[in-house]
Amino acid sequence: MAAFSLTINNKKHDVDVDPQMPLLWVLRDVIGLTGTKFGCGIAQCGACTVHVGGNAVRSCTLPVGNVGQEKVTTIEGLSEKGDHPVQKAWEETDVPQCGYCQSGQIMAAAALLKSHPAPSDEDIHNAMTNICRCATYNRIKKAIKLASTK
Missing domain, CATH: 1.10.150.120 ([2Fe-2S]-binding domain)
Structure with a gap:
């Protein structure tokens, strides 16, 4: 386990998880942001796509330890009122x-x-x-x- 300070949807989240845990599971199971979906688990389908550092990435295979200081945006953070x-x-x-x-x-x-x-x-x-x-x-x-x- 390791402590990480993540910026997700412009809000700081401190988590203590295995550095190899996929970002998807940190988002869904640890932080409770369930808009990002699990589809295939091998980065093929894209249901888990989020933005990391402004780039679209498949979060099901991205270890949380690789996020670093990059900002993460999920569907919940794309726009405050769903009006993107x-x-x-x-x-x-x-x-x-x-x-x-x-x-x-x-x-x-x-x-x-x-x-x-x-x-x-x-x-x-x-x-x-x-x-x-x-x-x-x-x-x-x-x-x-x-x-x-x-």
């Missing part, structure tokens, strides 16, 4: 079906728009590697395009 342009576009475009992957999809899309404010179809295709079992990929692309205009 991506969240609004997701709702307006009616993206989710089951909704399970959506927090990870939204976090990946928000990171994409931060680095590419007006993404091309190719940019979206390359950045959005999260898996959606309901296959809402066309609506996801439409929502990202809509969010890029806001």
